[in-house]
Amino acid sequence: MDRVFMIGELAKHTGCKVQTIRYYEDIGVMPVAERAANNRRIYSKAHVERLSFIRHSRELGFALDDIRGLLALADRPDRSCDEVDTIARNHLEEVESKIESLKVLSDELKRMINHCAGGSVSECRIIKVLADHKLCGVHGKTSSSGDREE
Numbered sequence: 001m002d003r004v005f006m007i008g009e010l011a012k013h014t015g016c017k018v019q020t021i022r023y024y025e026d027i028g029v030m031p032v033a034e035r036a037a038n039n040r041r042i043y044s045k046a047h048v049e050r051l052s053f054i055r056h057s058r059e060l061g062f063a064l065d066d067i068r069g070l071l072a073l074a075d076r077p078d079r080s081c082d083e084v085d086t087i088a089r090n091h092l093e094e095v096e097s098k099i100e101s102l103k104v105l106s107d108e109l110k111r112m113i114n115h116c117a118g119g120s121v122s123e124c125r126i127i128k129v130l131a132d133h134k135l136c137g138v139h140g141k142t143s144s145s146g147d148r149e150e
Helices: 007-014 018-026 045-059 064-074 082-114 125-131
Strands: none
Touching: 007 018, 007 045, 018 045, 045 064, 064 082, 082 125
Protein backbone atom coordinates (compact mmCIF):
# COMPACT_ATOMS: atom_id res chain seq x y z
CA MET A 1 0.00 0.00 0.00
CA ASP A 2 1.17 3.53 -0.80
CA ARG A 3 2.32 5.78 1.98
CA VAL A 4 -0.58 7.84 3.30
CA PHE A 5 -0.22 11.54 4.06
CA MET A 6 -2.44 13.76 6.18
CA ILE A 7 -3.06 17.23 4.76
CA GLY A 8 -0.46 18.84 7.04
CA GLU A 9 2.18 16.35 5.92
CA LEU A 10 1.22 16.93 2.29
CA ALA A 11 1.57 20.67 2.82
CA LYS A 12 5.03 20.30 4.39
CA HIS A 13 6.17 17.80 1.76
CA THR A 14 5.18 20.04 -1.16
CA GLY A 15 5.65 23.51 0.35
CA CYS A 16 2.00 24.28 -0.29
CA LYS A 17 -0.36 25.76 2.29
CA VAL A 18 -3.20 23.64 3.66
CA GLN A 19 -5.75 26.24 2.52
CA THR A 20 -4.31 26.12 -0.99
CA ILE A 21 -4.61 22.33 -1.10
CA ARG A 22 -8.26 22.58 -0.08
CA TYR A 23 -8.81 25.29 -2.68
CA TYR A 24 -7.26 23.14 -5.41
CA GLU A 25 -9.60 20.32 -4.40
CA ASP A 26 -12.60 22.67 -4.43
CA ILE A 27 -11.87 23.89 -7.97
CA GLY A 28 -11.10 20.40 -9.25
CA VAL A 29 -7.40 20.78 -10.00
CA MET A 30 -6.55 18.29 -7.27
CA PRO A 31 -8.64 15.14 -6.89
CA VAL A 32 -10.71 15.14 -3.73
CA ALA A 33 -8.92 13.21 -1.03
CA GLU A 34 -10.26 10.02 0.43
CA ARG A 35 -11.34 10.13 4.03
CA ALA A 36 -10.05 8.02 6.88
CA ALA A 37 -12.39 6.45 9.43
CA ASN A 38 -12.02 9.61 11.53
CA ASN A 39 -13.08 11.70 8.48
CA ARG A 40 -9.63 13.22 8.04
CA ARG A 41 -8.36 13.66 4.50
CA ILE A 42 -5.73 11.16 3.41
CA TYR A 43 -3.43 11.57 0.45
CA SER A 44 -1.22 9.22 -1.55
CA LYS A 45 2.07 9.59 -3.40
CA ALA A 46 0.02 10.38 -6.52
CA HIS A 47 -1.43 13.41 -4.72
CA VAL A 48 2.09 14.55 -3.82
CA GLU A 49 3.18 14.25 -7.44
CA ARG A 50 0.11 16.09 -8.75
CA LEU A 51 0.42 18.87 -6.19
CA SER A 52 4.14 19.21 -6.96
CA PHE A 53 3.24 19.55 -10.67
CA ILE A 54 0.66 22.24 -9.85
CA ARG A 55 3.00 24.12 -7.54
CA HIS A 56 5.87 24.10 -10.05
CA SER A 57 3.51 25.21 -12.83
CA ARG A 58 2.28 28.07 -10.66
CA GLU A 59 5.87 29.08 -9.88
CA LEU A 60 6.44 29.30 -13.64
CA GLY A 61 3.41 31.58 -13.89
CA PHE A 62 0.92 29.28 -15.60
CA ALA A 63 -2.70 30.20 -15.01
CA LEU A 64 -4.93 27.66 -13.26
CA ASP A 65 -6.93 27.08 -16.46
CA ASP A 66 -3.71 26.24 -18.31
CA ILE A 67 -2.64 23.95 -15.48
CA ARG A 68 -6.01 22.23 -15.61
CA GLY A 69 -5.49 21.68 -19.33
CA LEU A 70 -1.94 20.43 -18.85
CA LEU A 71 -3.07 18.01 -16.15
CA ALA A 72 -5.85 16.70 -18.38
CA LEU A 73 -3.27 16.10 -21.10
CA ALA A 74 -0.82 14.51 -18.64
CA ASP A 75 -3.58 12.14 -17.58
CA ARG A 76 -3.69 10.89 -21.20
CA PRO A 77 -0.04 10.09 -21.95
CA ASP A 78 -0.84 8.43 -25.27
CA ARG A 79 -1.88 11.74 -26.85
CA SER A 80 0.35 13.99 -28.93
CA CYS A 81 2.11 16.71 -26.99
CA ASP A 82 1.11 19.36 -29.57
CA GLU A 83 -1.50 20.82 -27.20
CA VAL A 84 1.03 20.93 -24.36
CA ASP A 85 3.45 22.73 -26.66
CA THR A 86 0.75 25.24 -27.63
CA ILE A 87 -0.07 26.02 -24.01
CA ALA A 88 3.62 26.49 -23.19
CA ARG A 89 4.24 28.66 -26.28
CA ASN A 90 1.24 30.87 -25.46
CA HIS A 91 2.50 31.27 -21.92
CA LEU A 92 5.98 32.13 -23.18
CA GLU A 93 4.50 34.86 -25.39
CA GLU A 94 2.69 36.32 -22.38
CA VAL A 95 5.87 36.22 -20.29
CA GLU A 96 7.92 37.88 -23.04
CA SER A 97 5.28 40.58 -23.43
CA LYS A 98 5.38 41.26 -19.69
CA ILE A 99 9.17 41.42 -19.81
CA GLU A 100 9.02 44.03 -22.58
CA SER A 101 6.51 46.07 -20.57
CA LEU A 102 8.72 45.82 -17.50
CA LYS A 103 11.75 46.98 -19.54
CA VAL A 104 9.79 50.06 -20.65
CA LEU A 105 8.74 50.66 -17.06
CA SER A 106 12.32 50.26 -15.84
CA ASP A 107 13.65 52.69 -18.46
CA GLU A 108 11.03 55.27 -17.53
CA LEU A 109 11.76 54.97 -13.82
CA LYS A 110 15.49 55.36 -14.52
CA ARG A 111 14.78 58.42 -16.69
CA MET A 112 12.63 59.99 -13.97
CA ILE A 113 15.25 59.32 -11.29
CA ASN A 114 18.10 60.63 -13.47
CA HIS A 115 16.20 63.87 -14.14
CA CYS A 116 15.60 64.53 -10.47
CA ALA A 117 17.85 67.36 -9.30
CA GLY A 118 17.66 66.29 -5.68
CA GLY A 119 16.25 69.59 -4.44
CA SER A 120 12.94 70.07 -2.65
CA VAL A 121 9.83 68.01 -3.26
CA SER A 122 8.16 71.05 -4.83
CA GLU A 123 10.75 70.87 -7.65
CA CYS A 124 11.01 67.07 -7.78
CA ARG A 125 10.92 65.79 -11.37
CA ILE A 126 9.61 62.40 -10.24
CA ILE A 127 6.58 63.98 -8.56
CA LYS A 128 5.98 66.19 -11.63
CA VAL A 129 6.11 63.24 -14.05
CA LEU A 130 3.82 61.15 -11.87
CA ALA A 131 1.34 64.05 -11.75
CA ASP A 132 1.42 64.73 -15.51
CA HIS A 133 1.40 61.78 -17.95
CA LYS A 134 2.48 64.08 -20.79
CA LEU A 135 5.92 64.32 -19.18
CA CYS A 136 6.25 60.56 -19.07
CA GLY A 137 8.54 58.93 -21.63
CA VAL A 138 6.05 56.09 -22.11
CA HIS A 139 3.13 58.45 -22.78
CA GLY A 140 0.63 56.69 -25.04
CA LYS A 141 2.28 53.30 -24.68
CA THR A 142 0.96 50.25 -22.91
CA SER A 143 1.75 50.19 -19.20
CA SER A 144 3.07 47.16 -17.34
CA SER A 145 -0.45 46.45 -16.10
CA GLY A 146 -1.60 46.15 -19.70
CA ASP A 147 -3.67 49.34 -19.54
CA ARG A 148 -3.36 51.89 -22.31
CA GLU A 149 -1.71 55.09 -21.12
CA GLU A 150 -3.60 58.24 -22.06
